[in-house]
Amino acid sequence: MGERMICAGCGVEIQTEKEGETGYTPESALKRDVVICQRCFRLKHYNxxxxxxxxxxxxxxxxxxxxxxxxxxxxxxxxxxxxxxxxxxxxxxxxxxxxxxxxxxxxxxxxxxxxxxxxxxxxxxxxxxxxxxxxxxxxxxxxxxxxxxxxxxxxxxxxxxxxxxxxxxxxxxxxxxxxxxxxxxxxxxxxxxxxxxxxxxxxxxxxxxxxxxxxxxxxxxINHNQLSHLLSKKDLKIITPKKEVKPIIFQLQPSQTLFFGAMGRIDFIEGAQQSFIVYMSNDIHIHRTKLEKADELYTNHAGRLLSPPSEEDFSSFPPFNMKEWKIPSGKIDIVFPGLGWITISGEGSVIRTHVPDGIHVTMRDSIF
Ligand code: GDP
Missing domain, CATH: 3.40.50.300 (P-loop containing nucleotide triphosphate hydrolases)
Incomplete structure (x- = not known):
């Protein structure tokens, strides 16, 4: 496209290369008398x-x-x-x-x-x-x-x-x-x-x-700390809840681990037996295992038994980063951004979280 063209609707510069980005217009639409970007076009014609x-x-x-x-x-x-x-x-x-x-x-x-x-x-x-x-x-x-x-x-x-x-x-x-x-x-x-x-x-x-x-x-x-950028559209559908999320309660002993597909993992390292209440899409496969077996399970089964991501997407998935947390008093949520959260309340307990490099787990006062 030679000369600079401006959308008659919103004033943004028209471009024909990158669909989904600002100013995108299909090449064919440039022939019209009044050129508007695809976003304005859809608003105008489809409301x-x-x-x-x-x-x-x-x-x-x-x-x-x-x-x-x-x-x-x-x-x-x-x-x-x-x-x-x-x-x-x-x-x-x-x-x-x-x-x-x-x-x-x-x-x-x-x-x-x-x-x-x-x-x-x-x-x-x-x-x-x-x-x-x-x-x-x-x-x-x-x-x-x-x-x-x-x-x-x-x-x-x-x-x-x-x-x-x-x-x-x-x-x-x-x-x-x-x-x-x-x-x-x-x-x-x-x-x-x-x-x-x-x-x-x-x-x-x-x-x-x-x-x-x-x-x-x-x-x-775009928030770059979103897991959604690492997943295919199909997997995104699985992790995005579509209706009321039903919490799932796991009674965990220390030295036990939960996997959320192969997208995240939480290890219970130290503390008295307690409940881990998981708020995530009901379609995510949660797998409980012994801490000592967790690494091996991930190496051998990520992308298959542990999914999403699917096997083919897993090959380009960043490796897990681990972080250790000491649980303060009160009820708290350990937040896996994009996936959901886990509510726990065992003051002094120690847990570890694992998420793909670039994603950051946070801890907050419990929402409920
Ligand atoms: P935008 O990028 O902020 O404009 O977000 P969209 O309006 O495109 O919505 C993103 C996704 O969230 C879509 O799949 C919507 O169907 C879904 N969505 C939007 N609002 C709600 C809501 O109130 N509840 C639920 N469960 N999903 C929603």
Missing amino acids: EVQDVSLTDDDFLRMLNQLGSQKALIVKVVDLFDFDGSWLDGMHRFTGGNPVLLVGNKVDLLPKSVKRSKVIQWMKKQAKEYGLKPVDVTLMSAETGEAVLETADTIEKYRNSGDVYVVGCTNVGKSTFINKLLREFGAEDEAMITTSNIPGTTLDMIDVPLDDGSVLYDTPGI
């Missing part, structure tokens, strides 16, 4: 927001602009991958703008857990990350639970101003915006307007609100 990912540089550029606008920031996180989808440090870029924290995918949490408890927990976690949201809400963009309440809360805090919806890829932003678009029946032609931030090309979708303000859907930001 559907499509995922594109931003590079880290683009993301920082975009965040810097958020700080200089007066707007409500709606930060969407995935309740099932809270830490993995948090986007640490974002609040430093949002200027003095209020942030509404929305926990999506609440349908995946066990129904027995009180919603108010989850909200309290989110407030506490946000504080630890250094964010003081104006409010915290829960919803399920997929099932529609509390989507309208979330829209009302946005309305309450935006003070007739603009709204930016931000979040990591896969938190459910597109699902949420599409639900809103359908709910409020926005006219498709009206939805695509040129980005009105002067001198910039931002691949944002503008959804005009009643009073002339705009709701911007910002593209997802």
